[in-house]
Amino acid sequence: xxxxHVQVDDPAALKKLxxxxxxxxxxxxxxxxxxxxxxxxxxQYSRKSPPTLQISIPATVIHPSIVRLxxxxxxxxxxxxxxxxxxxxxxxxxxxxxYSTPPNEELSRDLVNKxxxxxxxxxxCRPLSASMGNAIKYIKKEISNIPSQCxxxxxxxxxxxxxxxxxxxxIILASEAISKYAIEKISDGDVILVYVWIxxxxxxxxxxxxxxxxxxxxxxxxxxxxxxxxxxYVLISALSYILPEVSKVFLGAxxxxxxxxxxxxxxxxxxxxxxxxxxxxxxxxxxxxxxxxRVQTDSFVSNELDDPDDLIVTRNxxxxxxxxxxxxxxxxxxxxxxxxxxxxxxxxITDLGMIPCTSVPVVLRVKNVDQ
Amino acid sequence: MPGADKETELxxxxxxxxxxxxxxxxGAGSLRGSAETARETTSLxxxxxxxxxxxxxxxxxxxxxxxxxxxxxxxxxxxTVGNMVRRVxxxxxxxxxxxxxxxEEADQxxxxxxxxxxxxxxxxxxxxxxxxxxxxxxxxxxELLTELEGTTDNISMQAxxxxxxxxxxxxxxxxxxVEAFLKDAARKRKFHVIVAECAPFCQGHEMATSxxxxxxxxxxxxxxxxxxxMSRVNKVIIGTQTVLANGGxxxxxxxxxxxxxxxxxxxxxxxxxxxxxxxxxxxxxxxxFHKFVxxxxxxxxxEGEILSKVNAHCPVFDYVPPELITLFISNIGGNAPxxxxxxxxxxxxxxxxxx
Numbered sequence: 064x065x066x067x068h069v070q071v072d073d074p075a076a077l078k079k080l081x082x083x084x085x086x087x088x089x090x091x092x093x094x095x096x097x098x099x100x101x102x103x104x105x106x107q108y109s110r111k112s113p114p115t116l117q118i119s120i121p122a123t124v125i126h127p128s129i130v131r132l133x134x135x136x137x138x139x140x141x142x143x144x145x146x147x148x149x150x151x152x153x154x155x156x157x158x159x160x161x162y163s164t165p166p167n168e169e170l171s172r173d174l175v176n177k178x179x180x181x182x183x184x185x186x187x188c189r190p191l192s193a194s195m196g197n198a199i200k201y202i203k204k205e206i207s208n209i210p211s212q213c214x215x216x217x218x219x220x221x222x223x224x225x226x227x228x229x230x231x232x233x234i235i236l237a238s239e240a241i242s243k244y245a246i247e248k249i250s251d252g253d254v255i256l257v258y259v260w261i262x263x264x265x266x267x268x269x270x271x272x273x274x275x276x277x278x279x280x281x282x283x284x285x286x287x288x289x290x291x292x293x294x295x296y297v298l299i300s301a302l303s304y305i306l307p308e309v310s311k312v313f314l315g316a317x318x319x320x321x322x323x324x325x326x327x328x329x330x331x332x333x334x335x336x337x338x339x340x341x342x343x344x345x346x347x348x349x350x351x352x353x354x355x356x357r358v359q360t361d362s363f364v365s366n367e368l369d370d371p372d373d374l375i376v377t378r379n380x381x382x383x384x385x386x387x388x389x390x391x392x393x394x395x396x397x398x399x400x401x402x403x404x405x406x407x408x409x410x411x412i413t414d415l416g417m418i419p420c421t422s423v424p425v426v427l428r429v430k431n432v433d434q
Numbered sequence: 435m436p437g438a439d440k441e442t443e444l445x446x447x448x449x450x451x452x453x454x455x456x457x458x459x460x461g462a463g464s465l466r467g468s469a470e471t472a473r474e475t476t477s478l479x480x481x482x483x484x485x486x487x488x489x490x491x492x493x494x495x496x497x498x499x500x501x502x503x504x505x506x507x508x509x510x511x512x513x514t515v516g517n518m519v520r521r522v523x524x525x526x527x528x529x530x531x532x533x534x535x536x537x538e539e540a541d542q543x544x545x546x547x548x549x550x551x552x553x554x555x556x557x558x559x560x561x562x563x564x565x566x567x568x569x570x571x572x573x574x575x576x577e578l579l580t581e582l583e584g585t586t587d588n589i590s591m592q593a594x595x596x597x598x599x600x601x602x603x604x605x606x607x608x609x610x611x612v613e614a615f616l617k618d619a620a621r622k623r624k625f626h627v628i629v630a631e632c633a634p635f636c637q638g639h640e641m642a643t644s645x646x647x648x649x650x651x652x653x654x655x656x657x658x659x660x661x662x663x664m665s666r667v668n669k670v671i672i673g674t675q676t677v678l679a680n681g682g683x684x685x686x687x688x689x690x691x692x693x694x695x696x697x698x699x700x701x702x703x704x705x706x707x708x709x710x711x712x713x714x715x716x717x718x719x720x721x722x723f724h725k726f727v728x729x730x731x732x733x734x735x736x737e738g739e740i741l742s743k744v745n746a747h748c749p750v751f752d753y754v755p756p757e758l759i760t761l762f763i764s765n766i767g768g769n770a771p772x773x774x775x776x777x778x779x780x781x782x783x784x785x786x787x788x789x
Binding site: 276281303305332333395 | 626628631632633634635636639640642643646647649650651652653654655657658659660661662663665666687688690691694695698732733737739740743744745746747748749752753
């Protein structure tokens, strides 16, 4: 089944979505600005018009902490797949805490139904990431597995414990395991290029590559400087200049697709490409909970379009793109993700060990068998 | 004395030109295009030829070489200055040879045969005096100036041969040559242009607004999305700051990434460069190839706490090797990168490569 957020150009799908949201009493968010024709199948929202504008306070159907979470997503306050998943899981814990089974209903079925409008609302605020999708699948499975004889308090406690263990195992401990593996790969005196950040300690120099418009590298830079690591900072356009100095490239991933492609921040595929041209090894760090069964070969079919106004910049008091809306043939494209082909990636470091990119479906199969 | 006045006026002009050059190199692209610089250099050289004191070609060449060295030292990255000086030197040699009556062929070819059979240097000192040399040289420089005026139009005229309808063309930053090229094609054909903004100066924004005013469907993308959208691009057309002697480019930063992405997708990379950008330099000189500007553009001073502990770099140029380039379009037509060495031998004399 095709997810809704890649069918924006299909009016029938849009009508279906509108009906479903009306039924769940979730506001529908409208697209903003001129969309580049190549991407007319995706949404493009503006940060200035959050979906919470249309909700009455206090919200009757949607839990207030979900509203807050949605707002944090849409404004970009919580960003990055790990942060988003952890925030989502914490909020679900809160929701479960406040939940009380209505009479004549079973917790295992009713709670799942209660969660659906919340999930629709969150995906209106910002399309769900692969990691969030996996987390939600896990929770729904856990909820439906609650035996009907279980008392409410006990069930709630069990669910909370499940969520806690998921966060602990899949996210926190996974990152530590990845760091341990990654450290083995770093030798003294190495010069490492990072695009999304990573934590570890050894004597090495780090080059942080950043890109407009998000400039997330600056946060990474601050953390690294605090740890006392010698750092260099460049923009992605200076990549060819800086790569001859680099011994290894570490990249983060948003999701790993079943055909071995790495989906991550836009610009990652470019770094992998240029690193390959200079024969620099590329290592991707990714927790297993981000592996997903989707397949994708290019960055167009499924992506996210961020607020196009982010590209506007004011230099020397002049900003050329200020009135881009008024110009008919001008469009701004602010992509969030791109896919890196597996031939550019030399190694993927996961909490299960170090695997090549092509072993992703094997891991997925093993995980499914476990569950 | 009228002579002294003319000389001081001349040196004043040269000084003014030098200070303009030094100021312009602040890295926000050039405040003036390379075509303007080329024109100003050539008119200045014409003025020097007209007003300076010289009695034979050798003297004139010495004077021009001296002034040329000063001008290139003022802004080493602006190679058009040096290129124009070399063109003028070649003009002087040609006119001298013509006045002497010897055929031009014999002087040109630096062949192995000539080296072996000439036996000792047969160079003449250019010391003979010819009365009409000054007028001839000035006329030839005027021709050069006319050629310079027409370069952009010559390049734009070839646009329709290279752009078909419903194409998606990608470009980076802002190049006046490419802008004129695309606008000329847009008069007859409909196509789509994607402009990479080229941080940190974001000159791509200006290019995009200018193109969209001519009703060309334009999209601005951040540099990070170059590889992501490359699979839908049919052609990449870029401008450059300099064309190097091996057929490579010294272009704005981010161009190498663009060229690699185009190669990966087998998309043709077309460079629109007028002939005055062709320079006899090779890219091996590590120290002089790159130019850096204030890292404030990359990491602003507002990030005070980390600024002192971090190295930030802001290079202006990128080297693009000739294997990644498909075609050069210049005012004399289209050429492959492997032909550049030949064009160079026609434009410049080998002894002038080092000013």
